[in-house]
Amino acid sequence: MDSLNNGWFSELQADLWPGQSFSLKVKEVIHKEKSRFQDIQIVETETYGRCLILDGIIQCTARDEFSYQEMISFLPLCAHPNPKKVLIVGGGDGGVAREVECIRWKSTTVSSSCPSNISRRWPVFANEKLKLTIGDGFDYMKKHKNEFDVIITDSSDPIGPAVSLFQESYYELMKHALKEDGIVCSQGGSFWLDLDYIKKTMSGCKEHFAKVAYAVTSVPSYPCGHIGFVMGSLNKNQDFATPKLGKSEIDAIDLRYYSSEVHSAAFALPRWVQKHFYE
Amino acid sequence: MDSLNNGWFSELQADLWPGQSFSLKVKEVIHKEKSRFQDIQIVETETYGRCLILDGIIQCTARDEFSYQEMISFLPLCAHPNPKKVLIVGGGDGGVAREVECIRWKSTTVSSSCPSNISRRWPVFANEKLKLTIGDGFDYMKKHKNEFDVIITDSSDPIGPAVSLFQESYYELMKHALKEDGIVCSQGGSFWLDLDYIKKTMSGCKEHFAKVAYAVTSVPSYPCGHIGFVMGSLNKNQDFATPKLGKSEIDAIDLRYYSSEVHSAAFALPRWVQKHFYE
Numbered sequence: 001m002d003s004l005n006n007g008w009f010s011e012l013q014a015d016l017w018p019g020q021s022f023s024l025k026v027k028e029v030i031h032k033e034k035s036r037f038q039d040i041q042i043v044e045t046e047t048y049g050r051c052l053i054l055d056g057i058i059q060c061t062a063r064d065e066f067s068y069q070e071m072i073s074f075l076p077l078c079a080h081p082n083p084k085k086v087l088i089v090g091g092g093d094g095g096v097a098r099e100v101e102c103i104r105w106k107s108t109t110v111s112s113s114c115p116s117n118i119s120r121r122w123p124v125f126a127n128e129k130l131k132l133t134i135g136d137g138f139d140y141m142k143k144h145k146n147e148f149d150v151i152i153t154d155s156s157d158p159i160g161p162a163v164s165l166f167q168e169s170y171y172e173l174m175k176h177a178l179k180e181d182g183i184v185c186s187q188g189g190s191f192w193l194d195l196d197y198i199k200k201t202m203s204g205c206k207e208h209f210a211k212v213a214y215a216v217t218s219v220p221s222y223p224c225g226h227i228g229f230v231m232g233s234l235n236k237n238q239d240f241a242t243p244k245l246g247k248s249e250i251d252a253i254d255l256r257y258y259s260s261e262v263h264s265a266a267f268a269l270p271r272w273v274q275k276h277f278y279e
Numbered sequence: 280m281d282s283l284n285n286g287w288f289s290e291l292q293a294d295l296w297p298g299q300s301f302s303l304k305v306k307e308v309i310h311k312e313k314s315r316f317q318d319i320q321i322v323e324t325e326t327y328g329r330c331l332i333l334d335g336i337i338q339c340t341a342r343d344e345f346s347y348q349e350m351i352s353f354l355p356l357c358a359h360p361n362p363k364k365v366l367i368v369g370g371g372d373g374g375v376a377r378e379v380e381c382i383r384w385k386s387t388t389v390s391s392s393c394p395s396n397i398s399r400r401w402p403v404f405a406n407e408k409l410k411l412t413i414g415d416g417f418d419y420m421k422k423h424k425n426e427f428d429v430i431i432t433d434s435s436d437p438i439g440p441a442v443s444l445f446q447e448s449y450y451e452l453m454k455h456a457l458k459e460d461g462i463v464c465s466q467g468g469s470f471w472l473d474l475d476y477i478k479k480t481m482s483g484c485k486e487h488f489a490k491v492a493y494a495v496t497s498v499p500s501y502p503c504g505h506i507g508f509v510m511g512s513l514n515k516n517q518d519f520a521t522p523k524l525g526k527s528e529i530d531a532i533d534l535r536y537y538s539s540e541v542h543s544a545a546f547a548l549p550r551w552v553q554k555h556f557y558e
Contacts, residue, residue, distance in 0.1 A: 010302070018304075019326030020499070023289070025298040047298030064471065067549065192343065192499050218497070218505055218549075220299070220471050225504010226497055261547040268544030270346065270497070270536040 168204030352378035447483030
């Protein structure tokens with residue numbers, strides 16, 4: 001199988017998910033370029049709508065992106081008692097900014113190291129409460145101390161440029177950019193694919209955060225059909241699984257995937273995963 | 280893409296999941312035959328272990344089958360106050376019988392219409408509490424009235440021989456084979472693929488059962504990486520999401536996937552699915 005063969009795009013990654021591959025039927029290749037950082041493809045698929053592919057890995061499709069975007073945004077936002085200032089690292093497709101915007105937090109700052117020619121096309125970036133920075137997330141955080149309530153890291157997988165976002169030093173940096181009781185939430189991979197890598201990321205987080213958890217959501221176009229999030233809180237009494245925002249307030253936001261029940265259920269892990277992470 | 284091409288098996292079903300395909304790298308084709316009912320393949324895969332494929336659709340792989348088998352078995356068994364006699368329709372791979380056996384219910388009856396030359400190889404079928412019948416599940420149930428506490432339907436997808444197991448008439452038949460307060464649990468498809476078909480199955484169930492619910496579990500080798508279960512109870516006060524068996528009793532069974540928390544979380548559906556099914 002090739003990555004684009006007879007009208008199908010196949011996601012082949014022998015290092016990250018050996019022996020398995022997800023394929024989407026492609027109607028049209030919309031855009032193809034090699035940037036300084038990544039190989040970029042945008043394709044129109046037959047049944048998943050438009051799809052962004054970076055370095056041969058599906059980043060999001062129109063059909064199922066709301067599951068990932070809502071969950072990586074609302075899990076930390078609703079676990080924090082009063083999130084006023086939010087930093088999004090990565091998130092160049094604009095989906096997380098759209099979700100954070102939709103509950104109208106007083107101020108939102110986005111730092112993105114993603115190619116600006118894609119991300120600027122999203123209308124969410126025109127919101128004046130949002131500050132878009134094209135640059136290095138590490139450098140940005142070094143210059144902003146004790147400033148954010150929530151930091152969301154919407155990164156690609158831990159291969160190539162994104163590796164550093166899964167390491168202990170990154171959690172240390174986020175801690176210093178956070179206010180008291182701040183919460184972080186990062187794309188954290190699949191428990192079916194690499195339990196030990198997730199545990200290592202959680203251990204790195206635990207070095208700097210009082211409470212650490214892993215939650216999961218269903219996304220058909222991601223490897224193994226789901227994706228997890230590593231969360232850390234500076235509040236030692238943090239209860240991640242119980243949203244701080246009331247059920248009726250959450251319902252009023254009118255989301256497609258996220259609800260109070262979905263929030264709590266996301267932390268219920270299969271018994272063998274639960275034991276591996278927490279015992 | 281062909282179904283077996285350059286050492287990869289690809290699951291192509293233009294009717295059931297158009298425009299998408301999951302592939303597994305195959306080390307060796309162990310068995311291949313065309314029975315009176317189905318096309319049967321058993322392959323050894325590179326990273327998912329041994330895999331059973333019927334009519335080009337993955338039925339189970341050694342790596343992730345425990346999620347499906349434990350959930351389709353323990354969701355109904357633990358939702359029932361005292362399950363003594365269990366009927367498994369389908370389940371020819373023996374996985375469900377293995378799970379039902381592992382909590383040592385007083386009596387278990389299996390009716391299977393699957394090819395006997397595969398299913399008989401599993402040691403669980405030697406258990407004397409288990410009665411194996413090779414035949415038609417419909418005929419079997421017609422002859423057994425008010426007999427079972429739980430009926431588990433471990434079927435293939437609603438295409439070909441399994442279509443009838445998703446219809447209202449099947450729920451009617453199950454109701455008559457059940458004792459008072461009996462519970463049924465059937466393979467019910469993915470909410471990402473066909474919300475309306477699941478809703479139709481649930482409506483068929485609702486014609487004969489006082490309470491109906493849909494739950495879900497993560498299975499990477501199934502389309503969209505998960506699978507759902509349609510459950511019905513003759514008890515009008517049934518609370519599906521709260522297991523009747525205590526947390527410590529469930530923990531003592533020592534399962535890999537299922538736990539009290541996983542049981543409850545399985546019923547928390549994405550907001551748009553919840554609204555579609557229950558509002």
